[in-house]
Amino acid sequence: MRWRTVWLFVLLCLGVGAGTAFAEHTVTLLNVSYDPTRELYQDYNAAFAKHWKETTGTTVTVNQSHGGSGKQARAVIDGLEADVVTLALAYDIEAIHEKAQLLPKNWQARLPHNSAPYTSTIVFLVRQGNPKQIRDWDDLIRPGVSVITPNPKTSGGARWNYLAAWGYALKQGGDEAKAKAFIGQLFKHVPVLDSGARGSLTTFIERGIGDVLLAWEHEALLASRELGPGRFEIVAPSASILAEPPVALIDRVVDRRGTRAVAQAYLEYLYSEQGQEIAAKHYYRPRLRAVIARYAQQFPQITLFTLEELFGTWQQAHATHFKDGGIFDQIYQPGR
Amino acid sequence: MGLSGFFRRRRSVLPGFGLTLGLTLLYLSLIVLIPLSATFLKASTAGWSAFWHTVTEPRALASYRVTFGAAFIGALVNALMGLVVAWVLVRYHFPGRRMLDALVDLPFALPTAVAGITLTTLLSAHGWIGRYLEPLGIKAAFSPLGIVIALTFIGLPFVVRTVQPVLQALDPELEEGAASLGAGRWQTFRRVIAPELWPALLTGFALAFARAVGEYGSVVFISGNMPMRTEITPLLIITKLEQYDYAGATAIGVVMLVISFAMLLSINMLHWWSGKRYA
Numbered sequence: 001m002r003w004r005t006v007w008l009f010v011l012l013c014l015g016v017g018a019g020t021a022f023a024e025h026t027v028t029l030l031n032v033s034y035d036p037t038r039e040l041y042q043d044y045n046a047a048f049a050k051h052w053k054e055t056t057g058t059t060v061t062v063n064q065s066h067g068g069s070g071k072q073a074r075a076v077i078d079g080l081e082a083d084v085v086t087l088a089l090a091y092d093i094e095a096i097h098e099k100a101q102l103l104p105k106n107w108q109a110r111l112p113h114n115s116a117p118y119t120s121t122i123v124f125l126v127r128q129g130n131p132k133q134i135r136d137w138d139d140l141i142r143p144g145v146s147v148i149t150p151n152p153k154t155s156g157g158a159r160w161n162y163l164a165a166w167g168y169a170l171k172q173g174g175d176e177a178k179a180k181a182f183i184g185q186l187f188k189h190v191p192v193l194d195s196g197a198r199g200s201l202t203t204f205i206e207r208g209i210g211d212v213l214l215a216w217e218h219e220a221l222l223a224s225r226e227l228g229p230g231r232f233e234i235v236a237p238s239a240s241i242l243a244e245p246p247v248a249l250i251d252r253v254v255d256r257r258g259t260r261a262v263a264q265a266y267l268e269y270l271y272s273e274q275g276q277e278i279a280a281k282h283y284y285r286p287r288l289r290a291v292i293a294r295y296a297q298q299f300p301q302i303t304l305f306t307l308e309e310l311f312g313t314w315q316q317a318h319a320t321h322f323k324d325g326g327i328f329d330q331i332y333q334p335g336r
Numbered sequence: 337m338g339l340s341g342f343f344r345r346r347r348s349v350l351p352g353f354g355l356t357l358g359l360t361l362l363y364l365s366l367i368v369l370i371p372l373s374a375t376f377l378k379a380s381t382a383g384w385s386a387f388w389h390t391v392t393e394p395r396a397l398a399s400y401r402v403t404f405g406a407a408f409i410g411a412l413v414n415a416l417m418g419l420v421v422a423w424v425l426v427r428y429h430f431p432g433r434r435m436l437d438a439l440v441d442l443p444f445a446l447p448t449a450v451a452g453i454t455l456t457t458l459l460s461a462h463g464w465i466g467r468y469l470e471p472l473g474i475k476a477a478f479s480p481l482g483i484v485i486a487l488t489f490i491g492l493p494f495v496v497r498t499v500q501p502v503l504q505a506l507d508p509e510l511e512e513g514a515a516s517l518g519a520g521r522w523q524t525f526r527r528v529i530a531p532e533l534w535p536a537l538l539t540g541f542a543l544a545f546a547r548a549v550g551e552y553g554s555v556v557f558i559s560g561n562m563p564m565r566t567e568i569t570p571l572l573i574i575t576k577l578e579q580y581d582y583a584g585a586t587a588i589g590v591v592m593l594v595i596s597f598a599m600l601l602s603i604n605m606l607h608w609w610s611g612k613r614y615a
Contacts, residue, residue, distance in 0.1 A: 068578075070580075071577075071578075077580075098580075151561055153575040154561075154574055154575055154578050191478060191560065192562075193560060193562060193563075194557075195556050195574070199556075199557070202453075207461075207462060208461070209462070323579065329563070332562075332563035333394055
């Protein structure tokens with residue numbers, strides 16, 4: 001009886017030891033991302049693991065965490081050990097720098113294209129046949145049109161929607177006051193402000209509420225091709241914003257865990273032809289010319305303006321529009 | 337509940353008072369008081385004027401009205417209907433009673449987000465129920481009514497489960513006695529049954545209310561989250577966090593805590609007072 005216990009114990013130790021020894025040859029990374037990238041990174045992680053095994057011989061396992069972009073950034077600030085973050089907007093990564101100094105101030109300049117390996121834009125999803133004849137932003141504020149968009153205070157995607165609408169109004173030769181009037185009008189047509197982009201998608205698709213959904217292009221393409229083929233169509237407005245969801249290395253974490261090399265390679269591989277191909281397959285707009293050409297059919301022609309061009313930095317955009325008492329709040333609380 | 341008795345306690349014949357009281361205080365400190373004091377500390381980092389400004393914004397005030405108003409109505413509905421449910425479950429025997437009994441606890445077990453999504457699907461304009469309400473001009477989803485429905489749903493078990501054991505312990509002979517002494521039905525209810533039920537009902541109401549005030553998961557789906565109209569206070573806290581405004585978020589949290597504590601305390605006082613009156 002006693003010997004059996006001892007033997008069991010020895011075996012257990014051996015097992016654990018073997019397990020640890022085995023683990024030394026495998027590296028794990030944690031990629032903290034936002035909601036709609038789930039499928040993209042599932043594919044990408046597998047491709048990167050294969051690539052890394054071929055070039056270095058080590059096995060890498062990438063774990064994923066998904067949630068609202070702001071919530072994910074807060075988790076990292078509060079100590080979630082992310083080797084890399086891939087979030088919806090630079091504002092959230094900037095917050096990780098400002099609140100916890102986990103990465104340097106110049107993080108966005110460390111990778112090409114503002115650290116955004118793929119881009120997207122904001123388009124309209126309408127019901128099949130486009131019964132309300134929605135063609136451009138101006139049609140959204142026609143009487144009787146109901147618009148679905150999440151709450152910019154809680155959703156990163158919704159902030160892109162809002163800025164796209166604002167930018168359109170400015171681009172039409174309007175000034176600040178005209179843009180403000182347009183945004184005010186637009187949100188009068190919004191019956192529900194879901195807390196996240198996926199929530200809005202459900203409201204529009206499952207509950208059948210609203211005539212038009214303002215959505216990420218990749219979400220709209222996914223919805224029209226996979227969720228409900230033949231039930232929805234995409235309308236490309238004449239102009240929209242170039243949404244650049246950035247990626248970044250979390251220096252403090254990779255240095256402590258000794259994963260800098262593989263984490264860096266993980267982000268850089270996003271810019272490679274294979275990485276770009278996977279992004280395009282998941283309806284994100286690639287940066288690489290060769291891949292853009294191959295997927296040209298998939299993405300409608302839209303005049304895209306950048307955030308920098310019209311709003312300066314995310315910090316500035318946030319302070320003017322989304323901060324408490326900012327322009328978005330004034331829509332619902334006039335006279336402040 | 338035990339608050340008033342606690343202070344008047346002298347010497348107990350039961351041994352172990354010191355030890356158990358110590359454990360109680362330690363446990364409550366670890367689980368309740370330390371997190372709560374951290375909240376107060378964090379809220380105080382912004383300074384008094386910033387705190388006051390944050391918590392008295394029109395939008396914050398509107399959200400208190402929505403949250404506490406809807407929670408109050410929800411708890412009230414639950415107090416009335418929960419009493420009826422508990423009564424039926426205890427006093428009558430019928431096939432399927434145990435099933436019905438088990439059903440009462442479901443809102444406890446269901447993740448609140450699931451409850452919220454399901455209710456929204458049912459009640460929105462194209463949903464199974466919503467499509468019949470819409471022509472009548474009743475907007476059940478994305479309206480204050482929707483919030484009340486969600487909060488009623490999650491609060492149901494509290495009243496039933498607090499009233500049920502009291503009803504079970506209540507001897508029907510008491511009512512028979514009252515009747516034989518010439519009391520009418522209403523009189524029997526008011527003078528014999530109600531005094532016994534009253535404390536349990538109040539407790540159930542308080543629990544359902546407190547639970548509803550803090551509810552977030554189910555409400556965000558059904559409320560539509562329109563600022564000034566259907567925005568609940570917990571959502572306001574989330575929007576503050578989304579801006580990395582930790583001090584502002586905890587400031588609102590502190591206000592919720594203080595209001596909730598004041599309400600629970602006054603319910604306890606009422607409890608104590610009614611207990612004295614009928615004793």
